[in-house]
Amino acid sequence: MSFVKTVxxxxxxxxxxxAVGILVGAVIFERVFDQGSDALFEELNRGKLWKHIKHNYESEDDEA
Known part of the structure; x- marks a missing residue:
């Protein structure tokens, strides 16, 4: 019960x-949710995204 009283x-x-606690919590939640959803998207689309397949289409001459 002392934890509840302290909070x-x-x-x-x-x-x-x-209000500051709510704002800080919202910012932290947004960051965690954004990074989590990006990681899930990357995992579900592994091998389909440009950064995974661009080596198939780029040649050594194009890097100039």
């Missing part, structure tokens, strides 16, 4: 800290 006293007691 209440440090985060939920004042509106300003509650």
């Amino acid at each position: 209440y006293r440090s985060l939920f007691r004042r509106t300003s800290t509650f």
